[in-house]
Amino acid sequence: MESRRKFIKNSCSFCVAVASLGAMSSLISSCSTLDVYKTELVDQIIQVPENIFLENEKVKIIRTNKIDFDILLIKKPEQKYSALLMKCSHLDNALVANTSGLTCNLHGSKFNFNGDVLAGPAINPLTQFKTNTHNQIIQIIIT
Ligand code: FES
Incomplete structure (x- = not known):
């Protein structure tokens, strides 16, 4: 006993x-995940000040309470930006982002900052939103 x-x-x-x-x-x-910037979605537009990016910072996670998934905002050369929905194109799992790309922890798909598939099982690219920049404000247009 x-x-x-x-x-x-x-x-x-x-x-x-x-x-x-x-x-x-x-x-x-x-x-190891990135900083999250919380903001609002108003009239299908998310507005983000450019100065949320620290020097040499290239990506930021944007979160609103009206969209089920976060958006990854990517800073490109010459004050241009792109925005990717952080939803896996395989079976709609939330993606994890780091400074080199996005990963799905459910089945292992990987994506680059253009939204292209680097590793399956996903075969389709990520949803990308149009962006505009005006007066140091980045607009992400949700369609
Ligand atoms: S849901 Fe992302 S790889 Fe399957």
Whole structure:
């Protein structure tokens, strides 16, 4: 009986340690995602000031409460921007973005900042929104 208690105690300690590592790794993984800028969608337009981008920063996650998925705003040369819906084109899972591209954690599809598929099973590119810039405000037009 004593050895059984010892076995259960040791097993539980092991499970707690493994669970802690799991929590730690998801924390680390969530730390590797980008900053989120929260704003509003008004008349199908999202407005974002250009100065949300820090020097040398190329991508920012944009979140509104009216769109189910985040938008990845990408800064390109010469004050141009593109905007991608962070929804996997395979089975509509939310994508994770980092400084090199977007990944779907459900089945492993990968996309570049043009929205092109780099790895399947997704075969279609990501939804892209038109952008305009006027008076240092970036407009993302949701269609
Ligand atoms: S839902 Fe994204 S790869 Fe399947």
